[in-house]
Amino acid sequence: MVPIATEAIQRWLKRLPYEPIRAALTGVNFVVGGLPGNALATISGSTITVDANAAGFGWYVDTTPQDDIEVQHHVLPTSLYAQSNAAAARMDLLTTIMHELSHRLGIGHFDNNSEELMSESLPVGARRLPNEIFAPHDASHHGHPQRRSFYQVARWR
Numbered sequence: 369m370v371p372i373a374t375e376a377i378q379r380w381l382k383r384l385p386y387e388p389i390r391a392a393l394t395g396v397n398f399v400v401g402g403l404p405g406n407a408l409a410t411i412s413g414s415t416i417t418v419d420a421n422a423a424g425f426g427w428y429v430d431t432t433p434q435d436d437i438e439v440q441h442h443v444l445p446t447s448l449y450a451q452s453n454a455a456a457a458r459m460d461l462l463t464t465i466m467h468e469l470s471h472r473l474g475i476g477h478f479d480n481n482s483e484e485l486m487s488e489s490l491p492v493g494a495r496r497l498p499n500e501i502f503a504p505h506d507a508s509h510h511g512h513p514q515r516r517s518f519y520q521v522a523r524w525r
């Protein structure tokens with residue numbers, strides 16, 4: 369869990385490399401529990417609870433979470449699928465933690481029919497990445513747009 373959570377935080381910080389983001393994400397606690405029904409994970413306050421067996425599917429725990437080699441079938445640049453390896457029949461733990469960390473940042477769900485990290489559900493074998501709408505603005509063209517642009521996204525839903 370720790371290497372996956374660390375990489376999930378790093379991927380968010382690549383998108384939003386700001387100190388308040390770092391503080392919010394590195395303050396999160398992770399626990400493993402038994403969640404009801406099809407729930408993969410949930411967040412309450414600063415605690416993310418991850419279902420013990422990924423709602424019966426089993427977790428795909430990427431041993432090389434820094435790359436996406438195992439999930440190379442691109443539907444979109446931010447929506448990837450595994451095809452024929454250990455990832456294909458399981459739920460991606462990295463995606464799930466990135467999703468819950470998004471909630472920690474105040475980001476709500478997007479359209480569940482979209483191929484987004486913030487859809488309400490995750491298909492088996494899928495990895496989703498933060499969308500480019502979360503990319504930082506070019507600060508050279510603005511005064512101090514970064515934090516404000518993030519909160520505009522956060523308030524969107």
Ligand SMILES: [Zn+2]
Nearest residue numbers: 467471477488
């Ligand atoms: Zn969610």
